[in-house]
Amino acid sequence: MNTANKLTMARVAMIPAFLVVMYLDIPNANYIALAIFILASLTDWLDGYVARHYNQITDFGKFMDPLADKCLVMAALCCLVEQGQMLGWILAVVLVREFAVSGMRMVAVEQGKVIAAGWSGKIKTAATMVCICLMLVIDLLPAPHSFNLLCQAIILGTTVYSGAEYFTKNISVFKGVK
Numbered sequence: 001m002n003t004a005n006k007l008t009m010a011r012v013a014m015i016p017a018f019l020v021v022m023y024l025d026i027p028n029a030n031y032i033a034l035a036i037f038i039l040a041s042l043t044d045w046l047d048g049y050v051a052r053h054y055n056q057i058t059d060f061g062k063f064m065d066p067l068a069d070k071c072l073v074m075a076a077l078c079c080l081v082e083q084g085q086m087l088g089w090i091l092a093v094v095l096v097r098e099f100a101v102s103g104m105r106m107v108a109v110e111q112g113k114v115i116a117a118g119w120s121g122k123i124k125t126a127a128t129m130v131c132i133c134l135m136l137v138i139d140l141l142p143a144p145h146s147f148n149l150l151c152q153a154i155i156l157g158t159t160v161y162s163g164a165e166y167f168t169k170n171i172s173v174f175k176g177v178k
Helices: 003-023 029-053 059-082 088-110 119-136 144-169
Strands: none
Touching: 003 029, 003 059, 029 059, 029 119, 059 088, 059 119, 088 144, 119 144
């Protein structure tokens, strides 16, 4: 296993640690969880850099890297919904977008096509990760309710936009599908 894939697997291993800390009834649990989330998020950037820079791109990495990202983000968003910091229907929109884009990619693969991650998807992931970080320390921010609403709006907006862009750019995948 190369370095890029080890970084991806480290991110996967941090997800249960993040969840355990989020559910601990200890002071400052959100700040500890934030540190784990930031470290895990940084491995997303780092594994991509290492894979490209050192030619360590593998089929395993192409599969596991986006899956690790989705699992990390969904775990955090589920915790935020449970804490009452995020509306459940926004999480549902995020989940539907992820399933829909993944399904479209599966149809494309059957046709011998690859749908690469677009810039809007990368911006969505980065914006969502930043918003999760802010929501984990929302009590430190001025006007926490306003920041919370802004973060939810950014997550929702980037999710809907990137999902719509993926489908409009790749609608040909569904032509002739029976």
